[in-house]
Amino acid sequence: MKRQRNRGRVVAAVLAAVCAAAALPGQARAAGPGVYAFDPDAKNVQGATTNVEASTLDEGVPYRSMIKPGEKLYYRVTLDDASAAYVSAVAVPGDSGEVAYGDGINVSLRETDDTSCGSERANFGSGEYARPIAAYVSRTIKEGGSTCQESGQYDVLVERESKDASNSEAWGLELRFLEEPRLRSGVAMPTDGPESWPSASAKPLTGKQQKRSGGAGYSEATSLENGRWQDTVAPGQTRFYRVPVDWGQQIHATAELSNSTGTSTEFVGNALTLSLDNPAQGHVSNATLSYSGGPASASLRPLPPVAYRNRFDSSTQVSTMRFAGWYYLSVSLSPKLKEFYGSEPIPFELAVQVKNKAEASPYEGDAGVFGVTDQDREVARKGKNAREAAQSGPMTVVAAAGIGTGSVLLLGLGVWTLLARRRAAVTPAPGSPAVGGHRPPRGR
Template identity: 85%
Template structure:
């Protein structure tokens, strides 16, 4: 027997800001000409790079019934400073350049480098005239950089997903909700627990409702994930601890709390300023997960369109290092998922666009995706397979040994009259095998 080694995700840059790419990501090179673009397979993570001002093409194959999503996580190096408008734009296009959809992400007023994500999608609509047919489509990733002196390449993590089909005969709403519970929940009062975040989406630590304590260093981003089912509403607050030093210098947009959906499309974020005293920031109230949210005009509504693992990230500005040092600062991440789960609208398995009992157990244990895969049903299946194989090999050995002993016991003594081969002409398996 042989065992395959699982390698951890490689960090893109040294230091506290290092990002852990998906360990299963395949390397792919973007093309400057769309006809030379490499194809992305559904459900497979990819790793690429993009330089300042570059426009890179990739390609996907779509059917004529499924909504499709292509996301790009932009991972700057460890240089720290970025301009206000720096970011990426992701668009999905027909090969004649007709645009199906696009999404953009930038660093905002914080102006510090950290992983940011954007996605583009194609939906199939009754009466639609653009991007409705099956065939090949272009994915265009564009990088915008304001500083002409910036020559550093950014890492890219790409993913292509297709949404499951709706149940046959189901009638879904075609308008976004007009209102939803928008009051902030009461603060949690339960016991605070420690749980360390991951360095990328693939390493995101699972959380359930509760108050979670961690630390984050200047220039670092911590990743978490929370299972949010159909009909459920997520609330999150990040509270940064006070400084133990004497410095009280003001730093604007010191911490950013972000929420991304299961397709790694950005949903919402909140930021806080810091002057050495405790400070907190909360995501604005979002609608419960519902299929009809996709018809909303705002990103914060339309991105809450399916169930699954929602990603929370906490980033700390590198500007804090000058006044408060390079040591990590404690913070608390409070998570509340409200409402009872509702039925999935999909036909069959939902894949990443659903929440299972196993997902809830993984969240309770605080495992990331790799840890869950090693301890979940697949491990049990593998162990069962190895166990069954071992039993069969052992059984064959016992059968052979018993057969030989019977043959020896039934054979005449050498040299005795009538000595010859055993009756039956060969070995017979012991009874019961």
């Protein structure tokens, strides 16, 4: 019995150590202001100043790069002649300096002869404070289209636009290249934008408020379902969340910043920014609020239900609501509040409503990131981020701890070696005296 207890203590100690290590990823959610959590699976890639030297981005793989003020960097992708394609860039300036109104990035997709397939620009707007901003460019297959329709290599050009007085340090870049699944054969899809859609604002939610902590990047975005979610955000910090929005569904979101507990009533314009990005990290919409120490709120403008035909609309807010999947919400607080209200995090509420019954997917086969599954809805209910949701099976704890396979094997071997030695110490060899000097009885 004593030997079993000792053995149990060894196993318990090892499991406790592993579990303690497993808690480490969760600490990233407590990252300080200005700290962005890049995708841990991102590969490093260097942008080229000439297109012929550009590195190729593989579909579905996250990448990490850098861009300096005024730089124009090339990357390359290989497209087929049937799939819609998307390349996104998240610019991460950090918190080391100010940014100007016009600062930002421009992302464009081009044929190798420099024919433009499209472009999109993202900047900091009237907020004028450093925070992660995202932009994407798309290639859509159009019947009768004359440019950017053929298979082959295409250039992705990322340009950083900075004013002379703005931050001169390099920004981080997080890049992704995605291809949309092919449509089901025999299904006729619309070729023009929606004529109308429900544009009324959602009624305020009245349910019980729940606490849920946001992540420090897209890969750490905390999953949400319909409800009132409470969190805190510090000056200069951005919190990330994600919400599953299926075909035919319409998302509404409101951020309400709490009153200050101090005595200051100084006015800070564009103190908080609420942003929405689509599953390909294309920017959809944002809303801002000003702050004077009292409660304040900002709501996203009503957006159309997710529909394939939205992509043909001239409005960016409509065209970006073109596919189902995880939509990303982020809440950023201006560092200017620190001067008048201190550096402590301020409580806020994020109210999320996804309306309408889900409709059938138009794709052939697995929709990948451009779809919503029952498992996604369960993940949203539990509040897991993408990395947590992907972990399953008996090795989940080890995977979450980020321990390498070799280390895990060594740890396991060490445990079992120790146990084997203890067993050997108390188990007599055949024909040898037993413990205590007594021989086992001879068989008759």
